[in-house]
Amino acid sequence: MRLLRIVALGLLSVAGMAAAAADESRPLAPAHLRAKLTCHDCHQKEKPTSAAVPDEGCMVCHGDYPAMKVQTKDVKPNPHGSPHEPIPCTECHRQHKAPVVKCLECHQGKYTFKVK
Numbered sequence: 001m002r003l004l005r006i007v008a009l010g011l012l013s014v015a016g017m018a019a020a021a022a023d024e025s026r027p028l029a030p031a032h033l034r035a036k037l038t039c040h041d042c043h044q045k046e047k048p049t050s051a052a053v054p055d056e057g058c059m060v061c062h063g064d065y066p067a068m069k070v071q072t073k074d075v076k077p078n079p080h081g082s083p084h085e086p087i088p089c090t091e092c093h094r095q096h097k098a099p100v101v102k103c104l105e106c107h108q109g110k111y112t113f114k115v116k
Helices: 002-025 030-034 039-043 055-062 065-071
Strands: none
Touching: 039 055, 055 065
């Protein structure tokens, strides 16, 4: 029985190291790290490497589209108050890559945004 526990703990630690290595290759935003989010929290899938983040995964913490519009009401123009909404969150907010401003694909030079 004791040997079984030791083997099980060894396997869990190896799995934990593999998960940590995977996380390092796909860094998260500092706020998401502080919140101790896991891949599953956002991707809502067991194998997140092949799963896009659904908007519902963002909305669990950040609120729905109307709530985001209120949170960014002082930003001019309000990126969450687009006449083209709803635009999927991940069109701009790409957690493992640099963020982009989808608005600027068509409105280049018309607006400036301070991207976080």
